[in-house]
Amino acid sequence: xxxxxxxxxxxxxxxxxxxxxxxxxxxxxxxxxxxxxxxxxxxxxxxxxxxxxxxxxxxxxxxxxxxxxxxxxxxxxxxxxxxxxxxxxxxxxxxxxxxxxxxxxxxxxxxxxxxxxxxxxxxxxxxxxxxxxxxxxxxxxxxxxxxxxxxxxxxxxxxxxxxxxxxxxxxxxxxxxxxxxxxxxxxxxxxxxxxxxxxxxx
Amino acid sequence: xxxxxxxxxxxxxxxxxxxxxxxxxxxxxxxxxxxxxxxxxxxxxxxxxxxxxxxxxxxxxxxxxxxxxxxxxxxxxxxxxxxxxxxxxxxxxxxxxxxxxxxxxxxxxxxxxxxxxxxxxxxxxxxxxxxxxxxxxxxxxxxxxxxxxxxxxxxxxxxxxxxxxxxxxxxxxxxxxxxxxxxxxxxxxxxxxxxxxxxxxx
Numbered sequence: 001x002x003x004x005x006x007x008x009x010x011x012x013x014x015x016x017x018x019x020x021x022x023x024x025x026x027x028x029x030x031x032x033x034x035x036x037x038x039x040x041x042x043x044x045x046x047x048x049x050x051x052x053x054x055x056x057x058x059x060x061x062x063x064x065x066x067x068x069x070x071x072x073x074x075x076x077x078x079x080x081x082x083x084x085x086x087x088x089x090x091x092x093x094x095x096x097x098x099x100x101x102x103x104x105x106x107x108x109x110x111x112x113x114x115x116x117x118x119x120x121x122x123x124x125x126x127x128x129x130x131x132x133x134x135x136x137x138x139x140x141x142x143x144x145x146x147x148x149x150x151x152x153x154x155x156x157x158x159x160x161x162x163x164x165x166x167x168x169x170x171x172x173x174x175x176x177x178x179x180x181x182x183x184x185x186x187x188x189x190x191x192x193x194x195x196x197x198x199x200x201x202x
Numbered sequence: 203x204x205x206x207x208x209x210x211x212x213x214x215x216x217x218x219x220x221x222x223x224x225x226x227x228x229x230x231x232x233x234x235x236x237x238x239x240x241x242x243x244x245x246x247x248x249x250x251x252x253x254x255x256x257x258x259x260x261x262x263x264x265x266x267x268x269x270x271x272x273x274x275x276x277x278x279x280x281x282x283x284x285x286x287x288x289x290x291x292x293x294x295x296x297x298x299x300x301x302x303x304x305x306x307x308x309x310x311x312x313x314x315x316x317x318x319x320x321x322x323x324x325x326x327x328x329x330x331x332x333x334x335x336x337x338x339x340x341x342x343x344x345x346x347x348x349x350x351x352x353x354x355x356x357x358x359x360x361x362x363x364x365x366x367x368x369x370x371x372x373x374x375x376x377x378x379x380x381x382x383x384x385x386x387x388x389x390x391x392x393x394x395x396x397x398x399x400x401x402x403x404x
Contacts, residue, residue: 114336117319131399133356134316134338154335156358161402198333200363 004188005034007083009074009091014045015173016089016110016180021052023181031188034081037074039093055081061093071099078103087184088142092121097144105192107142110180112172114138114154119147124169133159135168137175139183141192141199150199152192153183206390207236209285211276211293216247217375218291218312218382223254225383233390236283239276241295257283263295273301280305289386290344294323299346307394309344312382314374316340316356321349326371335361337370339377341385343394343401352401354394355385 008017017036023029036049041058049056057077064070070093078086088109100107113123114136120126127135136156143149157172186201193200210219219238225231238251243260251258259279266272272295280288290311302309315325316338322328329337338358345351359374388403395402 114316114319114334116332116334117316129399130318131353131401132316132318133353134358136336136358151333151335156336156338196333197331 003030003032004085005032005081005083006085006087006184006188007035007037007078007081008033008045008049008087008089009037009039010043010045010089011038011040011092012043012045012090014043014048014089016176017045018048019177020087020089020181020184021048021054023185029181029185031085031184034083035077037077039070039091045090067094068096068098071096075099075102085184085187087180089180094146095142095144100142100144105141105194108152108180108183108187109140109142109147109149110176110183111138111140111147112169112176114156115140115147115151124172125165128159128163128165128168135159135172137172137179139179141194150194150197152187152199152201153179155179205232205234206287207234207283207285208287208289208386208390209237209239209280209283210235210247210251210289210291211239211241212245212247212291213240213242213294214245214247214292216245216250216292218378219247220250221379222289222291222383222386223250223256225387231383231387233287233386236285237279239279241272241293247292269296270298270300273298277301277304287386287389289382291382296348297344297346302344302346307343307396310354310382310385310389311342311344311349311351312378312385313340313342313349314371314378316358317342317349317353326374327367329361330365330367330370337361337374339374339381341381343396352396352399354389354401354403355381357381 010017033054036056038058046056086107115138118126134156139153140151141149190201212219235256238256238258240260241263248258288309317340320328336358341355342353343351357377392403
């Protein structure tokens with residue numbers, strides 16, 4: 001049986017992409033990355049993908065008149081690659097309702113906090129400023145609201161007294177890099193069951 | 203050296219009160235419960251306190267014209283008992299700004315969720331409905347907003363697929379009963395250091 005294909009969307013460093021690449025290499029993740037898409041031509045993620053001989057596509061948002069036009073282009077790339085699942089890994093764009101409905105339950109995102117706490121661009125910094133003692137990592141299905149769709153997996157991460165954003169984020173990233181490949185594997189091999197906001201992978 | 207006195211305020215079952223009573227008995231908590239206060243004459247907590255020969259006071263909110271008048275009465279009871287710390291354990295009242303300022307950093311509350319997620323009266327139910335995979339317990343200093351003051355301790359609690367509110371709450375309560383006496387002990391024996399929203403017990 002051929003392994004399922006996934007598309008990974010990145011805008012930045014691509015450390016989660018790297019973790020996924022390594023999980024595929026070591027067979028912890030039985031999948032093939034059919035394309036890495038970036039909206040940022042300078043994303044380090046692009047270099048990581050190239051080094052792993054994965055096809056890359058840069059879509060420049062400035063070339064599109066609307067969010068949906070961008071998303072239609074993204075959709076064509078995903079389809080052409082044969083990907084069954086879209087994995088957001090530091091993709092700094094909000095997807096349109098059209099795209100999200102089209103790929104309902106087939107888009108995953110990872111967030112550096114225990115949602116619904118600390119959504120947005122600075123999950124670790126906001127947790128630190130709020131003074132929580134436990135934060136964590138969330139893998140969720142993407143819906144049309146930011147950092148909002150049904151939660152698939154979460155794992156707690158302790159906040160230490162001396163933490164800076166950097167030290168906390170490093171601890172969170174280690175958990176992300178372990179959790180995301182596992183979540184992808186479970187979604188690919190299992191069946192995601194969603195009842196209202198409650199989602200489980202069987 | 204005499205052990206420090208604490209006042210415990212309850213409105214209901216008093217299972218956290220019971221955990222504190224047992225921690226005092228077994229010397230895990232080096233404190234004396236100088237009074238148990240309830241705003242509800244039918245609180246089971248009152249019976250637990252009486253069984254442990256702890257002085258109890260019921261303050262009937264209907265006898266007071268304002269929240270602050272109630273709180274002044276509560277303050278007199280706390281002072282008369284010699285308590286240095288006020289421990290809210292299922293106390294279903296919001297304390298006035300006057301009271302909270304008077305006892306700044308000397309009022310503790312426990313909440314059945316990882317604040318800032320799921321504040322309010324139904325922390326476990328709300329977490330379950332939201333579909334999180336990790337919830338928990340928060341011990342925090344009380345300020346004038348509900349479930350809002352600086353966090354002292356948090357501990358994660360997993361949500362299981364088959365959980366009902368009852369099974370989840372039972373798991374949360376077990377953690378509460380372990381965490382609250384420990385938090386009280388640490389506050390009594392140490393120094394609470396607060397910087398903005400970040401609080402630590404040294």
